[in-house]
Amino acid sequence: MGAPVRAAAAALVAVVLAMIVDVPSAQAAGCATSKQVYQDAPSWAQKLVDPSRIWLLTKGTGQTVAIVGAGVDGGNPQFGAGQVLASNDLVPRPGGVADCDGRGTFAAGIIGAQPNDQTTFVGMAPGVKLLPLRYTAGAGDTNPGDPGRLATAITQAVHAGAGTILVDVPTTVDSPALDDAVSAALAAGSVIVSPAVGAQAGVVSYPTALPGVLSVGAADQNGAAVQTESGDYIDIAAPGADLVSTSAGGYGHSWPIKDPAAAAAYVAATAALLRSYQPTATPAQIVNRLTLTASRAAGGGRDSRLGWGIVDAYAAVTSQLPLSTPGPDASPAAASVPNLVPAAAPARPPLNTLVGGLALGGVGLAALAGLITVTIRRGRARGWKVRL
Known part of the structure; x- marks a missing residue:
């Protein structure tokens, strides 16, 4: 295809994108939407995770990632045909829109957005399927943290075959039903990823704090914690400020976004890539590998808000590390985790x-x-x- 033809095609795509605004999400008053396409240089977070290095090994193909929260707008052009799966909502859709809150679509883009010539943004695992499970309508819901509905959504994700379950909107209330749902999901082989999003000291997120859950803190590009919530249950951290990703409303991107919950999307995507590359790994083994390969701060110990450090997706997938290796907190020598040398991905x-x-x-x-x-x-x- 010659340069004039490519230029004409790009112009046509831009015109079509500019027309995609007459959809319910864009029309709903108060919904989080965007009419802008991100065309700047790749963000610091995307440079940090650098998923293209992993794609010669895996793009997450064969994996389904459930996004439990306020919904996902599958109409964004960066999602592939059939990539966003249909699911039953546990709450009515406000105004009939797929994602008024916007967080679910943002997280979905971090995980699985397809490469597109119109933008430098791309998801970490473009080969995955995305399963939205709405248990809350987001900011407008009168009870956004209902643990019973969250438990039901997690159970539905397991029954749908989701190997990785991202709780994009956690609750601040625990319950026996939620505990049982998490235990059953882990026993079934699903990895549960949940962010620490408490904005006030002493606030605990669930299922983030439950045993076996991969609990995620958030960091800015200087390595400082973004969220207030802290605890010895936080396992790992990921980018949570100055982020860019797909927007709800069937169009474009949102940036720069500061959201501790978005950090969990990076970790969920890494878990999906790892599951695709090492399909026999158990949830505990995947959590272990992610924490052992994380980029640690000076001293190498566990931080109450950032866990064992910032996720290193490339090292997690490629390092020559037996899955049975003891975790970083298995002994008093936890701070002296051996240096890991990632195996080079096969290059063309x-x-x-x-x-x-x-x-x-x-x-x-x-x-x-x-x-x-x-x-x-x-x-x-x-x-x-x-x-x-």
Whole structure:
């Protein structure tokens, strides 16, 4: 395709994108929507996780990530056809829109947005399927943290085959039903990822604080914690400020966003990539690998708001680390976790290298053929006979 044709195609796509505003999400008053397409340089968070290095190994294909919260708008152009799965809502949709709150679509983009020539933004695991499970309408819901509905949503995610369950909107209230749902999901082999989003000291998020859940704190680009919530249950951290991702409303992107909940999306995407690459790993083994490979701060110990450090997706997927390795808090020597050397992802040989190799191979074969010809002629002249 020539440059004029590509330019015309890009212009046409831009015009079509500019027209995609007449949808229920964009029309709903008070809903989080955007009419802008992000075209700046890749954000610091995207540079940090750098998912393209992992894509030669896996893009998360075959994995389903459930997003439990306030819904996902699958109409955004960066989601592939059929990538966002249909699901039953546990609460009515305000105004009939798929995601008025906006957080679910933002998280879904971090996880699985497809590459697109119109933007530098792309999701970490574009091969995954996304399963929205709405248990709250978000900010407008009178009871946004109902643990019973959250428990039901987690159970539905397991029954739908979600290997990774992201609780995008956690609750601040625990219940026996929620505890049982989490335990059953872990026993069924699902990894549950939940953020610490408490804005006030002493506030605890659930299921974030429950045993077995991969609990996520948030950090800015300087490595400082974003959220107020702290506790020894926080396992790992990820970018949570100055973020960019897909917007609800069937269009564009939102940025710069500061949201501790978004950090969990990066961790959920990494878990999905790891599950795709090592499908026999148990939830406990995946949590263990993610915490062991995290980028630690000075001292290497566990931080009450950032856990064992910032997620390192490339190291988590590629490091030569037995899945049975004890976790970072398995002994008093937790702070001295051995240095891990990531295995290099297989790279495609450059075209000139491949051609050069073929050329050298051809020269070698020609020389060998010449040597054989000379040898046969001399042998015949001397009366050699071949014995079988």
